Amino acid sequence: MITPAEAPGLSAGINNFQHILLVMALQLRRLSLGLAKFQQARNASILTSLPETHELLRKTCRDFAEGELKPNASRFDKEHLYPKEQILKMGEIGLMAIVVPETLGGAGLDYLAYAVAMEEISRGCASAGVIMSVNNSLYIGPLMKYGNDQQKRDWIQPFVNGDKVGCFALSEPGNGSDAGAASTTAVTSSDGGWKLNGTKAWITNGYESEATVVFATTDKSLKHKGISAFVVPKPTPGLSLGKKEDKLGIRGSSTCNLIFEDCSIPKENMLGKPGYGFKIAMSTLDGGRVGIAAQALGIGQAALDCAVDYASKRKAFGQSITKLQSIQNKIADMALQLESARLLTWRAAALQDEGKIFIKEAAMAKLAASEAATFISHQAIQILGGMGYVADMPAERHYRDARITEIYEGTSEIQRLVIAGNVLKEYGV
Numbered sequence: 001m002i003t004p005a006e007a008p009g010l011s012a013g014i015n016n017f018q019h020i021l022l023v024m025a026l027q028l029r030r031l032s033l034g035l036a037k038f039q040q041a042r043n044a045s046i047l048t049s050l051p052e053t054h055e056l057l058r059k060t061c062r063d064f065a066e067g068e069l070k071p072n073a074s075r076f077d078k079e080h081l082y083p084k085e086q087i088l089k090m091g092e093i094g095l096m097a098i099v100v101p102e103t104l105g106g107a108g109l110d111y112l113a114y115a116v117a118m119e120e121i122s123r124g125c126a127s128a129g130v131i132m133s134v135n136n137s138l139y140i141g142p143l144m145k146y147g148n149d150q151q152k153r154d155w156i157q158p159f160v161n162g163d164k165v166g167c168f169a170l171s172e173p174g175n176g177s178d179a180g181a182a183s184t185t186a187v188t189s190s191d192g193g194w195k196l197n198g199t200k201a202w203i204t205n206g207y208e209s210e211a212t213v214v215f216a217t218t219d220k221s222l223k224h225k226g227i228s229a230f231v232v233p234k235p236t237p238g239l240s241l242g243k244k245e246d247k248l249g250i251r252g253s254s255t256c257n258l259i260f261e262d263c264s265i266p267k268e269n270m271l272g273k274p275g276y277g278f279k280i281a282m283s284t285l286d287g288g289r290v291g292i293a294a295q296a297l298g299i300g301q302a303a304l305d306c307a308v309d310y311a312s313k314r315k316a317f318g319q320s321i322t323k324l325q326s327i328q329n330k331i332a333d334m335a336l337q338l339e340s341a342r343l344l345t346w347r348a349a350a351l352q353d354e355g356k357i358f359i360k361e362a363a364m365a366k367l368a369a370s371e372a373a374t375f376i377s378h379q380a381i382q383i384l385g386g387m388g389y390v391a392d393m394p395a396e397r398h399y400r401d402a403r404i405t406e407i408y409e410g411t412s413e414i415q416r417l418v419i420a421g422n423v424l425k426e427y428g429v
């Protein structure tokens with residue numbers, strides 16, 4: 001760990017939090033410089049423990065979450081507040097653009113680091129976790145992979161420090177999990193640009209975002225091969241927002257419809273080639289599933305922490321309820337599912353870092369982690385009993401937050417289809 005004494009140029013007047021931020025930023029800088037040493041050993045090392053650099057990142061994010069997110073998570077939830085101040089601070093220490101190269105203003109880390117950081121942030125506040133995930137995976141992700149140099153400068157660089165966030169517009173009111181049935185259209189306009197019409201649904205960061213990656217049909221005759229991707233600034237003429245959804249959980253993040261009515265954008269705002277939209281969407285969701293798996297791990301870990309803390313203090317029948325076999329059985333099952341899902345998530349991230357195909361592994365990680373989070377948070381409420389059912393304790397919030405992880409970025413049913421399809425393909429069936 002870098003100590004405060006190692007941070008150069010600190011004036012006597014700098015406040016304590018600024019000091020901590022600078023130390024954290026320097027720690028992330030050291031992380032980025034040290035990552036290369038661990039590339040060859042990653043797969044073996046994560047079977048037992050994280051590399052030292054990633055453990056340092058984990059502690060840094062945990063300290064931040066304990067100090068900045070956990071004390072405010074209940075307020076964000078109850079008041080449906082976007083955690084703007086905390087997102088800015090996350091941006092200052094590189095968490096809003098973890099895998100973006102330093103040349104574009106990012107942290108220059110890897111996907112395993114992203115998964116580790118996502119878990120710790122989500123452990124403190126699931127809303128902050130999903131805001132971070134969408135900006136990293138769904139907005140910046142496709143721009144990094146398919147954007148040209150100018151698009152990266154225009155649409156990534158301003159979105160790396162938490163001051164601006166982006167969103168991802170694929171789902172529509174009528175298509176649900178059928179991503180290839182985009183009814184939103186994009187047609188060429190007289191000035192050579194594009195004109196978009198249609199409605200996108202369930203858009204996370206919809207109210208706060210200042211740009212969105214949008215998928216629209218440019219050639220209906222080609223079906224899913226006629227879908228293209230675009231970058232659209234927000235606000236912009238012809239783009240309006242639907243009502244902010246009143247959700248079960250992750251209430252600190254906004255969710256709404258994006259409504260396009262003759263929304264004109266320049267021709268250079270197409271991302272990738274015409275007809276590449278479906279491919280871009282599917283590859284983006286593969287990476288996004290690793291992020292959501294990590295978010296689910298954080299929620300599950302927070303629920304387990306809550307349950308064990310309460311059980312260790314609760315007395316019944318003259319002893320701590322942790323002495324009761326029924327409680328021990330629950331804790332064992334909770335920990336087992338959590339650790340199993342964590343290893344799957346780290347493996348998917350490691351494969352992504354190596355440039356290998358990780359479609360099946362990402363789906364496995366997302367499925368295992370999301371169902372583990374729901375199970376663990378359910379069992380946590382059972383351990384707390386009546387106290388688990390009231391808002392005085394965080395257990396009920398963890399339960400509400402966990403539920404969405406089985407739905408967005410591909411439902412559990414879709415993950416099973418992806419896994420089965422890939423397994424059968426491996427068998428040559």
